[in-house]
Amino acid sequence: MTSSYEPRTGAEHLLADLNPPQREAVATIAGPLLILAGPGSGKTRVITHHIAYLVDAVGVAPWRIVAVTFTNKAAREMRTRVAAHLADAANDVVLGTFHSICARFLRTEAERIGLSRSFNIFDDADQMAVVKRAAEDSNVDLKRYKERMLLGSISHAKSELVSPDEYARNARDYYAEVVARVYARYDELLAANNALDFDDLLLRAVEMLRDNTELREKYQERFLHVVVDEFQDTNIAQYELAKLWAGKHRNIAVVGDPDQSIYSWRSADIRNILNFERDFPDAKVVLLEQNYRSTQNILDAAHAVIAGSRQRKEKSLWTDAGEGEPVVLYEAYDEQEEADFVASEVQALTREELRYSDIAVMYRTNAQSRALEEAFIRARIPYQLIGGTRFYERREVKDILAYMRLVQNPYDQVAFGRIVNVPGRGVGAKTLSELERWAGQLDVPVWNALQIIAEQEKARTAPVPDNVRLFEEAAGRRPPASLPAQLAQRAGKHPLGSRQARALAEFSRMVDELVELSSKNTLSTLLDAILERTAYRRYLFDEFDEPEAEERWANVGELRNVAAEYDGLDPSRALVAFLEDVALISDADTISEEAAGEASGRVTLITLHSAKGLEYPAVFMTAMEEGVLPHIRSFDDPASLEEERRLCYVGMTRAKRRLYLVRAFRRHTMGMSQHNPPSRFLRDIPPELLAQRQHVADEYEAVERGPSRMRESFARDDRPTMPDTALFTGGERVRHPHFGEGIVVSCQVIGDDQEVTVAFKGAFGMKKLMLSFAPLERL
């Protein structure tokens, strides 16, 4: 039993500088363990010490520990910090993201599930292309069912380990039936592409361990300890995986904070952490409540917000850092003035105590960054925008990657479709669909059809090069009839025009040559060959104007730098490794490292979601308004509202010393100007914690107060007193800034509030809106 281990001498330092609960968490070495770690409570420290303690003090072999995180960045940091204690032994700990660990596992065991080792990993854009095709194949109207939504449903199903069959069996409504059909076809297409999507990495790993006793027992025997970070963000598949890993020894330590669960829309299931004790009744629970990040005022304000949440495990953060400054509440006129306030306050802060890199401005939606950027440019404040178009999502980067993907796996139709006509080769949609139809007729993958065409073209234009024929005959052999050559004879003439056929044959030959070249050359050589063979630079400068083309070319150069890092590897492994890393490493990793790094000397502009896990001496949270935070899309769902609350909590707890909560009286969104009441979360913060700077709000009201009774009631900052007769009657035409035009169905008084039901044009359907928050405009 693991519990019989005695700490070795010399490892005491791993416990020495920890507070009592931290120490308990680190030194609990047997059985299930739930560590509820508040923000800034030294969570990573506890995990790394725990791992080091297992190895150093308990004598566990490092390769028998699996520690899993959500981001590569977190994994890297953890590896580094474990290495600080264990030196080289740290490299033997199985440490990585769920996805990377699974990818590696599947790569090794791929043959068991009839998968080629060279499978490609499809990212979001690839998945969209596949789901689109799947919907078309299933006769699903993409106008009516958006592929984004279909993919979301499929992804969610996979995250909950629901197979296409099971999904079809449980389909209770028409939409579910549609999804079931698309889901089934989608999986077929992935298989045909020799590809897995992100969800598959988890799903297939679970399936493989579940279905294969021998394999399961092998890994269960091996994994003496399982550690899961950010447990509140795990989905069903991930939790299942962790349980499978820990199935024999039951040493499973999970670390997380339900209050910081903000990714339910990505299938994270907060119940995993809330119900852990039900799944493991003998679990030891440790609360980390001492905070080493923020002042007490900030903690109290944040606690006041999160206390309004239902789905939580009570914990209350404290610090011995002292009260600190009050939280500042500022009410601006509009988003411009809001941004100007932030800019001028940033100037003031940096004059006294802080550097630009100490400051972050946070917002709910990316679109909000615009006004802030403009203000920062006006004020000449250097800033760094996190998010936006990511490096690996840039067109030029995706193009080159598609070439590399095709070299690794020519059956990858998504990659093929992306670059077969980039740069332009005169192969359009018509030609492609003809090609696909013909491939279907022959019942071969598109790639093979292409090879057949290449063979036929070769035979027509240059029938078997003499040198090859003579060489083979001299050696006493018949020239080998390759599969495409044989097929080419049987297939019959392809249906394409000669120009198209020649272009495709040329393309196919190029890929063949690149495949050949890649087998004995470095990655950067391969990449150079691709650039050269496609004249990609010229293509960029033809396609785009000077500065943009330069920038895109620079991105290609950057990609080459990344590829060159794999040059030391054996050519047979370099491409696989590179593509896998690229697929699994979001550049949020690299970018936020730069941005959070003090060297940047810039203010950080960042969404609340991306800010999780980061900390800054000064934090501005903007648009603290109903409709933005909480976001309007969460209004009709209590669970989503809870998540918005947690998001607010996450934002507030990023602040170390200074926290600003800013709202605007009026805000321009999507071309419309609207008034948003202050966020309900502001109301939860006790006034004594706040330094209010709202001298302006009342004046705005007076100015804005118009003839409409609606506007009058919206303009009130406190809970609006609604007239006790309904403000709208059925049949009135109204406009909502987000949902657009609609017709009032009904309006009823509910206590101090009114609920209006509106049928909106288009896909949104009927909506019930609380009138106190709904910015409806009569038409």
Add this chain to the structure above:
DNA sequence: ATACACGCGCTTTTT
């Protein structure tokens, strides 16, 4: 096959 115009529909995005 490509070039532009029009209209539609809009959170968040660890892998």
Add this chain to the structure above:
DNA sequence: GCGCGTGTAT
């Protein structure tokens, strides 16, 4: 208010 995808004109 803007980007993207579809549709039509060259």
